[in-house]
Amino acid sequence: MPELPEVEVSRLGITPHLLGESVMRVVVRNPSLRWPVPAEIQELAGLTIVGIRRRAKYLLLETDWGTAILHLGMSGNLKVLPQGTPAGKHDHVDIELANGKLLRLNDPRRFGCLLWTRAPAEQHPLLARLGPEPLTEAFDGDYLYQRSRGRKTAIKQFIMDNHIVVGVGNIYANESLFGAGISPKREAGNIGRERYLKLAGEIKAVLARAIGQGGTTLKDFTGSDGKPGYFVQELQVYGRAGQPCTRCGTLLREVRMNGRSTVFCPLCQR
């Protein structure tokens, strides 16, 4: 599933091809995504893309008239291709540009979406109640500490809650909790301020590292084959259950939390 780093890398990858370009045509081959692609998406035609932003895992293609809101769902990816490139089975939408290129949304499982809003995108129901971006100053240890007071939920669920902070997917929650030495099962309200400072730093670092590594694959972004912009990073705990902890050598344990794989070191994480 594309996580925040992959979406950010997608944003970086498509921006040079789209920014300042006008849209010639929107071709919707299959509107049946998670929510139907609205007919109003055709309002994009004739408009100039003046900004490509990201909020959580939503990409926002901004014009002076409205904003297209795009989500890659479970299996979506974006490619920039020359117009006339034949469409494959799961190529649901093309946004054709005046520069002879097109932005193609491919999504085999169709959990993604493409919506259109005339209002400021931040006010859209999908975006309005989201927590802060993890890589901004609005998110730090003090913020986590304040929000967690009185909360009995496990810390792992707490940091994966989009209302608290966006973009901390399962892999990144596992990795940042290991980095901060915090047990994923500990109650959020039972963790002190100093430990939250450490945890916020780890969350920022693990996401920034993933974006940095994804950036090295950008050259493949306009390729017509293969997965663009997705990458594997070196992981300390996720996917390593039963293997020795990289710090102390203790065998890493795995439990299920909310149905998601949770791997931790029983010695280093308290």
Ligand SMILES: [Zn+2]
């Ligand atoms: Zn350890």
